[in-house]
Structures are given as structure tokens and as C-alpha cells.
Amino acid sequence: MQNGENLERLLKESTLCNICLGRQFPLELKGLDNPSKGLELKKKLGVRDRPTKVCNICGGMMSSIEKYVDLVIKALDEYEFESLLIGARIPTTIVEREDHLRAEMKLKGGETLKANFTKELNRKVSYKLNVEIRHRRPDVTAIVDSLLDMVEVTSKSIYVYGRYIKTKRGILQKRRRCSECRGKGCPECNLTGYTSTDSVEQRLTEPLLTLFTAGRVKFTWIGSEDSSSLVLGEGRPFYAEILEPRIRRPKRVKTVMKKVGDGISVKEIRILDGRPKEERQFTITVQSSFTLNKRITKKNVKKLEETFEGASIRMMPPNKKSSTTKKIYRLTVESAKSRYLQVKVECDGGLSLRRFFTGEGGEVIPNVASILEREVTLDEEKPFDILDVDFEA
Ligand SMILES: [Zn+2]
Numbered sequence: 001m002q003n004g005e006n007l008e009r010l011l012k013e014s015t016l017c018n019i020c021l022g023r024q025f026p027l028e029l030k031g032l033d034n035p036s037k038g039l040e041l042k043k044k045l046g047v048r049d050r051p052t053k054v055c056n057i058c059g060g061m062m063s064s065i066e067k068y069v070d071l072v073i074k075a076l077d078e079y080e081f082e083s084l085l086i087g088a089r090i091p092t093t094i095v096e097r098e099d100h101l102r103a104e105m106k107l108k109g110g111e112t113l114k115a116n117f118t119k120e121l122n123r124k125v126s127y128k129l130n131v132e133i134r135h136r137r138p139d140v141t142a143i144v145d146s147l148l149d150m151v152e153v154t155s156k157s158i159y160v161y162g163r164y165i166k167t168k169r170g171i172l173q174k175r176r177r178c179s180e181c182r183g184k185g186c187p188e189c190n191l192t193g194y195t196s197t198d199s200v201e202q203r204l205t206e207p208l209l210t211l212f213t214a215g216r217v218k219f220t221w222i223g224s225e226d227s228s229s230l231v232l233g234e235g236r237p238f239y240a241e242i243l244e245p246r247i248r249r250p251k252r253v254k255t256v257m258k259k260v261g262d263g264i265s266v267k268e269i270r271i272l273d274g275r276p277k278e279e280r281q282f283t284i285t286v287q288s289s290f291t292l293n294k295r296i297t298k299k300n301v302k303k304l305e306e307t308f309e310g311a312s313i314r315m316m317p318p319n320k321k322s323s324t325t326k327k328i329y330r331l332t333v334e335s336a337k338s339r340y341l342q343v344k345v346e347c348d349g350g351l352s353l354r355r356f357f358t359g360e361g362g363e364v365i366p367n368v369a370s371i372l373e374r375e376v377t378l379d380e381e382k383p384f385d386i387l388d389v390d391f392e393a
């Protein structure tokens with residue numbers, strides 16, 4: 001018998017529960033689970049099995065596993081999930097007790113108390129709740145603290161893709177950080193870390209938090225616009241990461257997302273299977289009307305359209321070391337009256353449109369002002385509007 005000579009000594013010198021005993025002898029009585037194995041080994045040596053909560057290794061933790069099963073199930077009560085993983089934090093003193101005993105008795109090869117405990121928990125909870133145990137990226141993870149009898153639940157983020165339309169000027173895209181606390185949260189901002197200034201982000205955040213009963217939402221915008229710009233057509237795409245969701249498959253997503261309020265509407269919304277791709281190339285169609293300091297001629301108009309037909313534009317963003325190249329696919333002059341011009345531009349996303357029109361700072365070359373040889377003044381009430389964003393989600 002493997003480790004056999006030690007069994008007698010082990011049983012004489014310590015009190016172990018059947019599970020902790022059985023676990024020390026992986027090669028014995030194969031096919032039996034740890035508790036039955038422990039019981040058999042005790043019988044073999046004529047040791048009376050006292051139903052005891054005292055165990056020199058686990059201190060009774062293994063025999064009260066049902067208590068932890070209930071704790072986990074209760075902690076998961078409000079969560080919706082299809083896969084689960086349970087882990088455990090076990091006091092070092094317990095882990096050391098087992099290590100010490102194994103060294104002393106020269107016991108080899110058995111799984112650890114922690115492995116035994118979590119395996120049992122996972123097995124029992126998954127059976128009771130009829131959910132799959134998944135080791136890689138489960139929907140929810142529950143960590144049992146065996147000392148404090150507490151369970152910590154975390155849930156995997158959900159990603160949402162959508163498009164919004166903005167038909168009212170003066171709404172920011174992003175939430176503005178609270179200037180008092182710089183985003184940490186203070187009484188001034190109701191602990192949110194943000195000002196209550198109206199924004200697309202804020203309008204979208206609340207219904208998303210409600211739908212998913214989530215802790216937080218993080219947005220990735222496909223481009224940005226001025227607060228005084230409109231977003232028309234199919235709308236501007238965005239991704240939202242829903243952190244710590246309790247609901248994973250909300251119903252009525254479209255209905256709820258319709259209620260984002262006056263001036264903003266959600267054109268498209270859907271839950272993604274996983275994290276969205278990092279590549280975020282897109283093109284954009286914008287319209288702008290501006291005033292020039294001198295009237296223009298037909299020749300100017302023609303030159304403008306020709307210059308930007310399939311043109312490469314160099315952009316030198318402030319505080320950046322190298323320039324980037326953006327493409328203008330087409331610039332169309334829609335109306336030209338004396339010193340007043342309305343244009344439509346199709347270009348790569350990420351081009352600084354304000355600088356492209358006015359040429360300010362000399363950071364975008366060539367630009368509309370430089371080609372027209374005029375000063376360009378945007379209408380600050382409506383500098384430019386987004387007509388379309390072409391993006392493959
Ligand atoms: Zn034990």
C-alpha cells in the first residue's frame with residue numbers, strides 16, 4: 001500500500017475528517033471519492049469514525065461544504081449567467097497545516113485542500129443550478145472566503161454596439177469630468193465624478209445601466225463631433241462595455257434605448273458576442289457652411305473641388321511628434337454665394353475638420369483656406385454637421 005506505513009501513524013497522531021484523510025491517498029481504493037475512501041481507510045485500520053467537526057487539517061470546513069454551496073447560490077441570486085467558476089480563498093494557516101502534515105508523514109501526490117474544496121463546490125453548485133463550469137472566461141466568478149464566510153461575485157463584461165443620432169445642437173458627446181474632484185467623486189457631483197452637463201454619454205449610460213443592472217459603462221466612440229454639430233443619417237457608431245452586469249440578456253433593449261430623451265435617439269443597438277475588434281477605421285461625410293473674408297469666383301470653386309478629389313492630407317496633431325496622413329475622397333461645393341460657401345466633404349475619420357476648413361494652426365495641409373487663399377470663419381452656431389459615418393462593426 002502506497003504511503004501505507006504512514007496511515008497508521010497518521011490516524012494515531014491526528015484526527016482527520018474522512019475527506020481530508022481520503023485526499024492524502026490518491027492511489028488507494030481507486031474509484032472511490034475522498035469521503036468514502038477516508039471511511040474505508042478508517043475501517044481497515046479499525047479506527048472508529050466519529051462524526052466530528054474537528055479535523056486537524058480543515059477544521060470542519062470540508063464537512064460543512066453544503067453551507068458554502070448555499071452561500072454561493074445566495075450570492076449568485078441576482079445574476080443571470082450560463083457559465084460559472086468558483087474559486088476560494090483559504091487561510092494560510094490551514095494550507096500550512098496540510099503541508100506540514102504531508103511533510104511529516106511523507107505523504108505524496110494528493111490534491112490540495114483548496115483544489116478539493118473548490119472542485120466539490122463547483123460540482124455541487126453547477127449540479128444544483130444546472131449551469132456549466134467554465135475555466136476560461138466564465139460569465140460569473142464567485143470567490144468564497146472560507147474564513148469570513150463571504151462570497152465575492154464578479155461578472156464578465158458585455159459589449160454593445162450601437163449608433164446614435166443627434167438632432168439638437170448644444171449636447172456634448174462625452175460626459176464632462178467634475179472639476180471639483182477630477183472624476184474621483186465628491187458631494188458636488190453626487191459621487192459620480194462627472195458634471196450634470198447634458199451629453200450623449202450621460203443619456204446613453206442610464207438606460208444601459210438599468211437594462212443590464214450593471215455597475216459601470218465605458219464607451220468607445222467611432223469619432224467625435226462638436227457639441228454644436230448634428231449627427232444625422234444612420235448616426236455615429238459607438239461601443240459600450242457594460243461592466244459588472246447582473247443581467248446578460250435583457251429584454252426590450254430597443255424600447256428602453258429609445259428613451260434617451262429629446263434631441264438624441266438610438267438608431268441601432270445590439271449585444272455583441274465578445275470584445276469588439278481593435279481596428280476602427282471609418283470614413284465620414286460632413287457638411288459645413290462658412291464665411292470668407294473675400295468673395296470667391298467660379299475658378300476658386302473649381303480649384304477647391306479638384307484639389308480635394310482623392311487627396312492625401314497631412315495632419316500634424318498638436319503635441320505629437322509625427323504627422324499622419326488622412327484621405328479626402330471628395331469635396332463638393334453645394335452652394336457658393338458671394339462670401340458664403342456650403343460644402344460637403346467625404347473623408348477619413350479622425351481628420352480635424354475645424355482645422356481642415358480654417359487652416360488654423362497650420363496643422364492640416366493643404367486646407368480649404370489655403371487653397372481658396374481666403375480666411376475661413378466657421379459659423380460657431382453650427383460649425384459642421386455629420387451626415388454619415390461609414391463603419392463596419
Ligand atoms: Zn478535513
Ligand SMILES: [Zn+2]
Pocket residue numbers: 178179180181182183184185186187188189190191192193194
Ligand atoms: Zn466631484
